[in-house]
Amino acid sequence: MGHVILVTGGARSGKSSHAEARVAALPGERVYIATARPEDDEMRARIAHHIARRGPGWLTLEEPFDLAGALDRTDGRGPRLVDCLTLWLANLMFADRDWSPEADLLIAALARQNSPVVLVSNEVGMGIVPENALARAFRDAQGWLNQRVAAMANEVEFVVAGLPLRLK
Known part of the structure; x- marks a missing residue:
């Protein structure tokens, strides 16, 4: 199995830029799975900011649903950055x-990867209990996924x- 790294934290904690640096330090073609x-x-402004911060030298694959397929299709090319599991879960x-x-x-899919994978995910359960059922279901699902x-x-x-x- 390839090396799997989970980077989590709150909104605007610096987790994406930290994950980008982790991937950039690894050899091979850098693949960003958005x-x-x-x-x-x-x-659109957030996406543009992330693209500008990463700079050139990244292959970007946009995949809002089939994350397992995206990992399998890019395995062997180099380290991959999945940013982020929170938006993927929300999409689903x-x-x-x-x-x-x-x-x-x-x-x-993560268990069968040969190339490294760094995944970014929000830690959403550290605040107040949301008022509505959908927000509570999302918070719970994100915690279980993480x-x-x-x-x-x-x-x-x-x-x-x-x-x-x-942490690990």
């Missing part, structure tokens, strides 16, 4: 797709205020 869907101006839930079987496919990926990952880092804390 799960964001550019559906509004704010998201808003499309009324059952996220749990998709998570099973992701975990199985636990599953963390359990099989070789390394887990929690980023706070731009500083990584190694």
Whole structure:
């Protein structure tokens, strides 16, 4: 199995830039697997910011749903950065797709990778309990997904205020 690293943290914690640096330090072609869907101006601006920050030398693959397939298609090319599991999960839930079987496919794909994979995910369960059922379901699903990926990952880092804390 290739090396799997989970980088988690809160919004604007610096987790994406930290994950980018981890991938950039590895040999081989750098592959960025983007799960964001550019559906509004704010998201398009976020995507543009990430692209500018990464700079040249990254192959970008946009994949909002089939994350396991994207990993399999890019295995062997070099290290991959998946940014991020939170948007991937939201895409699945808003499309009324059952996220749990998709998570099973992701975990199985991660286990068979030869090239390194760095995954970014938000830690969303550290605040107040959301008021509405959809937000609570999302928070719970994100926590369960993070636990599953963390359990099989070789390394887990929690980023706070731009500083990584190694958990595993």
